[in-house]
Each structure stands twice: as structure tokens, then as C-alpha cells.
Amino acid sequence: MKSFETDMLAILPRLKRYARSLSASHADADDLVQDCLEKAFARRETWRGENLQGWLMTILTNLNRNRLRQAIATPHMVDYDAAGAVAAEHAESDPLARDRIAAALDRLHPDQRAVLMLVVVEGYAYGEVATMLEIPAGTVMSRLSRARRTLAAILEGGNIVEFRRNT
Amino acid sequence: MNTAPDSFSENELHAYVDGKLTPERRAEAEAFLANHPEAAAEVAAWQAQNKAIRAAFGAEPVLGARDRALVAGLSRGGRGHTRRFALAAGFALFFLAGGGAGALLTAALQQDAPVQIAQMLPEASKANYLIYAGERRHPVEVAASEEEHLVRWLGNRIGRTLHAPDPSEKGFSLVGGRLVPFAEKPGAMLMYENGSGDRVTVLIGVNSGHEGTSFRFNETDGVSTFYWADNGFGYALSGAVGRETLLGLAHIVYAQY
Structure with missing residues (x-):
């Protein structure tokens, strides 16, 4: 089991990144990763020994979907300290721009968001996403399309005016 | 071209x-x-x-000591290395020691704990406690003297047969109860009090879709909360009492539902 643990540690940064890209806060993402790891270790007998990363991504995606289904009626609470930490950690120079994209993503359907993140952040091929989520290739494309169009509509309606100082 | x-x-x-x-x-x-x-x-x-x-x-998070400890703990098969299972295990020991519902807890331990309950139950329960337990004259809507009416009314509103658990062996008696909102639905709150005036509130809310979870403990701002989900309902006990006292009461509530 040593190699399972070692492989897990090697994949963990990407798993955390994926969880963060699906979550509204780091605390939510940490909970998601912990639940995912618990499930993975509990089920390690069923892992067929190939593509551990894809397997973990699948588990995490499903856990996230279940979580959000339960959360629909709950007003979301943002931890301000955590939000500050996010902004400081990342390369995004404009924290408002980061908040803006994050808030828009929070409004996407979780299934659409998962496909978008697997493609854009994790860089998977469309076919890999289909295999991972056990959905037809056409569904990957329609979710990607809806995610992008919805996101564009949200961002456009955001009433943000870009301005520059004259120099 | x-x-x-x-x-x-x-x-x-x-x-x-x-x-x-x-x-x-x-x-x-x-x-x-x-x-x-x-x-x-x-x-x-x-x-x-x-x-x-x-x-x-896009940036890959850097792993911290906590991440490594988590993986190492899980790898050793030591579920007790995570917060949640440590608590559940502690609770299980309590029950086993009390000769109580060990089998029930074993079943609860094997469930995946839904994250959502963790976020809603303790906060709602703590808020109920802080808002109502301090009331001198109107802590409840319906007093314990009308217990039968109280449980029938609250039971009807939350859609289940309800009764007020009896923790008199721990020195607590029913003050009464009230209808409270929980996750945008009706929830039931019962309040208990001991001889020295310590109050504990019990929140019962609908949580359809949840078979059951492990038990969790939370303490913030001096208010302790034990909470769990079982059979489509979420339960939480809050009070500014010691953890052991609250645990004893949680045991009684769990055993009676």
C-alpha cells in the first residue's frame, strides 16, 4: 500500500487545485478533498490499478455534485479571511477580477462547472473528461458550451466598467 | 495560406x-x-x-503538513486520524462504555458524512440556543405543562411523530418548545433545563436524503453543540454546558429517536 500512498501524495496538489476550482472557499475545498481521500482509501480494493488521478477526479466530482445538491437551499457564507488568502496566493494581480470570475463560476450548474474546470484548469482532452465523468462525448461538449455561454452572460451583466488612468 | x-x-x-x-x-x-x-x-x-x-x-496549491498527515493517517487505516472520525470514535466508545447502542453507531460510522449538515446544523442550533435560552419570560412558545399538545403540533409541522426525550436521569427536565426555521423549512426546538438553571436546546429538522452520519462536536463562543443526521432528520443539541454533560444528553436523545 506504500505506493498507493505515494501516488496519492503526488496527485494531491492537482486534486486540491481541482477542488478549489469547484468550490466557493478554501474551507469547502479542503472538506471536499478530505471526503474524497476518505472515500478513496475506503474503496481502494475496487481501484483497478490504473489512472489513479482520473479515479480521484471522478470521486471528487461526484462528491461535489452531491454536496451542492444538498446546499441549494443554503445561503452561502464567505469566509473573508479565506477570501483574502486566496487573493494573496494567486498570481492574479487584480483581486476584484478574481472575485468576479469566482462569483460567476459559483452561479454555474455544478456539472457544467466541473467540465469547464477539467478542460481549462486541468487541461484534459474532451475524451478524457467523458471517460472520467462517464458521460457521452456530446454531453461534454454541450456542458462546455452552456458553461461558456452562461458565464459570458453573467460577466456581461456584471456592470463592470473597465477604466484606465490617462498617463 | x-x-x-x-x-x-x-x-x-x-x-x-x-x-x-x-x-x-x-x-x-x-x-x-x-x-x-x-x-x-x-x-x-x-x-x-x-x-x-x-x-x-491555475496555481497548484503547495501541500502542507496537514495534507501529509491526512494521507498518512488514512493509509494506515487509521480513520481516527481525521477530525470527524476521531469524534465519532470517541462517541462510539462512550456508547459502548454505557452499554448502549454500539451497533447503531457502527452503522452510523460507515456512512459518508454529508458536508452540508456540518455547515447548517451546528450554526442553526447554536443560534437557537443563543437567541432563546437567555429569555427569562418567553424562552418557549408552548410550555412543558402542555407537552402533549407541543409534540403533536411540532410533529405535524415537521412531518413526523415527535416526542420529547426524557433526560431526567441527568437532572434535566423539559421547559417547552417552539417552531423554528431550519433550512427554509419548519424545524422543532425543544428546551431543557437543570436544577441550576443550565439550559440545553434540541433542534430537529428535516434533512431528506440523508440516511445517517457520524456524530460531530463543535464548540464556538462557549456554546457546545453535538449534531448528527439519522433517517432523514438532522439533530443538534446546544448548550453552554460541559462537553460531558452535553454528550450524556445527546446519548439520551439519540437513544430515544
Whole structure:
């Protein structure tokens, strides 16, 4: 089991990144990763020994979907300290721009968001996403399309005016 | 130079945005977009989204000691190394020591704990406690003297048969109860009090879809809360009493539902 643990540690940064890209806060993402790891270790007998990363991504995606289904009626609470930490950690120079994209993503359907993140952040091929989520290739494309169009509509309606100082 | 195609499938435009086209097809896409400003504007918006998403989420988090400890603990089969299971295990020991519902707890331990309950129950329960337990004259809507009416009324509102658990062996007696909102639905709150005036509130709310969870403990601002989900309902006990006292009461409530 040593190699399972070692492989897990090697994949963990990407798993955390994926969880963060699906979550509204780091605390939510940490909970998601912990639940995912618990499930993975509990089920390690069923892992067929190939593509551990894809397997973990699948588990995490499903856990996230279940979580959000339960959360629909709950007003979301943002931890301000955590939000500050996010902004400081990342390369995004404009924290408002980061908040803006994050808030828009929070409004996407979780299934659409998962496909978008697997493609854009994790860089998977469309076919890999289909295999991972056990959905037809056409569904990957329609979710990607809806995610992008919805996101564009949200961002456009955001009433943000870009301005520059004259120099 | 490529000749510009007259049409381009949307799927291929996504593939263009995601850098998944062959160089040849990519050049054709660019030629197409040069002649189709509407498609070009849409593609530009998608590219801007990708850039913003990668800027916000692209960095791989650095692993901390906690991450390594978590993996190591799970790898040893030591579920007790995580917060949640440590608590559940502690609770199980309590029950076993009390000769109580060990089997029930074993079942609860094997459930995946839904994250959502963790977020809603303790906060709602703590708020109930803080708002109502301090009331001198109107802590409850219906007093214990009308217990039968109280449990029938609250039971009807939350859609189950309800009774007020009896923790008199721990020195607590029923003060009464009230209807409270929980997750945008009716919830039931019962209040208990001991001889020295310590109050404990019990919150019962509908949580359809949850078979059961492990037990969790939470202490913030001097208020302790034990909470769990079982059979479609969420339960939480809150009070400014010691953990052991609250645990004893939680045991009684759990055993009676």
C-alpha cells in the first residue's frame, strides 16, 4: 500500500487545485478533498490499478455534485479571511477580477462547472473528461458550451466598467 | 495560406479556444474568424474566460503538513486520524462504555458524512440556543405543562411523530418548545433545563436524503453543540454546558429517536 500512498501524495496538489476550482472557499475545498481521500482509501480494493488521478477526479466530482445538491437551499457564507488568502496566493494581480470570475463560476450548474474546470484548469482532452465523468462525448461538449455561454452572460451583466488612468 | 471555410462547428471553436486543434485546422479557424466578427467576438470572450479562470485557479496549491498527515493517517487505516472520525470514535466508545447502542453507531460510522449538515446544523442550533435560552419570560412558545399538545403540533409541522426525550436521569427536565426555521423549512426546538438553571436546546429538522452520519462536536463562543443526521432528520443539541454533560444528553436523545 506504500505506493498507493505515494501516488496519492503526488496527485494531491492537482486534486486540491481541482477542488478549489469547484468550490466557493478554501474551507469547502479542503472538506471536499478530505471526503474524497476518505472515500478513496475506503474503496481502494475496487481501484483497478490504473489512472489513479482520473479515479480521484471522478470521486471528487461526484462528491461535489452531491454536496451542492444538498446546499441549494443554503445561503452561502464567505469566509473573508479565506477570501483574502486566496487573493494573496494567486498570481492574479487584480483581486476584484478574481472575485468576479469566482462569483460567476459559483452561479454555474455544478456539472457544467466541473467540465469547464477539467478542460481549462486541468487541461484534459474532451475524451478524457467523458471517460472520467462517464458521460457521452456530446454531453461534454454541450456542458462546455452552456458553461461558456452562461458565464459570458453573467460577466456581461456584471456592470463592470473597465477604466484606465490617462498617463 | 489557407482558404477560409464558410462554416465552423461550435465544437471546433471550443477546441480552438482550448488549443486542441491540429495546427492546420487551427489556421483554418483563424481564417474563418477573420471573416466572421460575431463568432470572433464570442471566441474572444471564451478566451478571456479561460485566462481569468487560469489566473484565479491555475496555481497548484503547495501541500502542507496537514495534507501529509491526512494521507498518512488514512493509509494506515487509521480513520481516527481525521477530525470527524476521531469524534465519532470517541462517541462510539462512550456508547459502548454505557452499554448502549454500539451497533447503531457502527452503522452510523460507515456512512459518508454529508458536508452540508456540518455547515447548517451546528450554526442553526447554536443560534437557537443563543437567541432563546437567555429569555427569562418567553424562552418557549408552548410550555412543558402542555407537552402533549407541543409534540403533536411540532410533529405535524415537521412531518413526523415527535416526542420529547426524557433526560431526567441527568437532572434535566423539559421547559417547552417552539417552531423554528431550519433550512427554509419548519424545524422543532425543544428546551431543557437543570436544577441550576443550565439550559440545553434540541433542534430537529428535516434533512431528506440523508440516511445517517457520524456524530460531530463543535464548540464556538462557549456554546457546545453535538449534531448528527439519522433517517432523514438532522439533530443538534446546544448548550453552554460541559462537553460531558452535553454528550450524556445527546446519548439520551439519540437513544430515544
